[in-house]
Amino acid sequence: MTASDIELVGTTESAAAPLIEARELTRHFRVGRGFSRQLLHAVDDVNFTIGRQEIVALAGESGSGKSTIARLLAGVYKPTSGEIYYQGRAMSTFRSRKDQLAYRSDVPMVFQDPFSSLNPAFRVSHGILRSLKLHRPELNKQQRYEEAERVVEAVGLTPAGEIMQRYPYELSGGQRQRIGFAQALAHKPKLILADEPVSMLDVSIRIGLLNLMAELRRSEGVSFLYITHDIASARYVADRLMIMYAGHVVEKGPTESVLQNPKHPYTDLLLGAVPDPRAPLSTGIEGDTGEPPKVIDPTPGCRFRWRCPLAIDRCHEETPQLRVLGTNHEAACHVAEPDRAGSGSATVPG
Template identity: 75%
Template sequence: MTPPTLLETRGLTKHFKVGGGFSRRRLHAVDDVTMTIGRREILALVGESGSGKSTIARLLAQVYKPTGGEILFEGAPLSSMRGRRRQMAYRGDVPMVFQDPFSSLNPAYRVSHGILRGLKLHRPELARAARHEEAERVAEAVGLSAEILHRHPYELSGGQRQRVGFAQALAYRPKLILADEPVSMLDVSIRIGLMNIMTGLRDNDGVSILYITHDIASARYVSDRLMVMYGGHVMESGPTESVLTDPRHPYTRLLLSAVPDPRAPLDVAADTATTEPPPVINPVPGCRFRARCPLAVEECGRVTPELRVLGERHEVACHVA
């Protein structure tokens, strides 16, 4: 059953100017991405570094302004959002948890400072005492004791700092959390705790999550749906188990070949492991994975493949899938 749509993008595009002066070179970080995130859903966005994953998160967080396309939240386009009150409401509904837990907290203040400041900005109806009670509640919701609110960030481990990041987001009563590689800098032994927090936020608090990662194993553990990106394009998307047990795009198979799994037998040729970077500066039409693809045909160099449905909610952008 498909969950109701919370956020949707239509043809979302972001290009960056490369070089100075009158340079016409443009880096196509994200090109024509159409996606949906449902209520109470975790969508994992997977791909190599430079594939455009974090750019999408920053577009959704309104850090970047789109070059083209539209973002709709609860059916309303963000481009029509006017006034500070509406923008603050959206940022409270869609907060972001960053990759680096060591630099996302201000070392000069106690842990409680960021949570209380966020509550004052995004939930002004709460009195001072109620804000402190809510700070304790969200700390306990992510597996921290209330005592930790009185510590400084340098007194916390990496895992504790990242939990504080989720606590800050949860304090706003969000509808969607943008989690950009939230466990990549943590020891393997404590990653599972953070992933359990994400599934708990979905199951117990009804929060949707965009989980950005290059780790397919963790994506399989937490996500309901999976979207694979390469060179600013979406290569494949669908229910997580469908994509990982029956990968249709050669790039998805390449990613999975690095994570052997007996449930997903693969036959990826060794020559797909070349390090040819995707052509994202003033790219010409065609599949951006063609230089690394063992199945590439002549059409792949001329026509950019569009996503097409090959199964139940399973879409692939490939001419020969």
């Protein structure tokens, strides 16, 4: 990324501003035709920030809206309403090709499937060199190759020169996913959107990819939005955790705080499904009951109420907003109680 691009994207950057901030981020999709046309509420009124050199995990079941948020941040989808701010500047103002290339260089994405994310017709060096040519035009051919070798070595693949000459079918699933991280790293990114990057890999090699994310944060200064349905891996690698259900962020806070002292019944349900031997987990929710979430033209009220044994009348009438229930710990639940020594239950925008 050139100096002019940095100046263009980050003119309003300040040390106090978060790297990425989403304000009331909403994305709806039209489904059906004619008189049967309805709205699918994939993401509704989501607020969050990601700081510099921070790993934030976004967890939830399939269909909760996690990947939609990643695609909104990547610019694949445009928000129905709300705004995304990058280093203090609204993403909706990135209208020129130069603006968009600069942003996509800073915020690349690593996809879930390592078997289809690489073109089988080209050597693995092709995608890395192509990214360098597009996003870092100041480099000449020799410099691009040297930088490609550097990022391949940075993701733990050696010897880099030999690895780069291989075709995707000659690599294991874990190696292919590391090449995906190398392609993102070639941009000199500030934030990598990792959409379930280990879910299709064997359990035995997942820990290596999680350690890679932590090492890249340390050595390259890059932040991560780590999207997962695996609470254990989120606990292992993330500084902060957001729990998503049916298009809403229902709980967020420091990872250990959320997992050791869950405030939302859905978080409790997730923890009950994945017991952790390192710490006692809450047993307030003994099992899953009721109906799946309603996200097509949903009515007001908590979207978890159909499955929640703690639901009260208010849960069916009023959509709960995130409230501060502990130190930097928020949950969107009418029946959740604040920590005794916490900061109270003041309502915050959600």
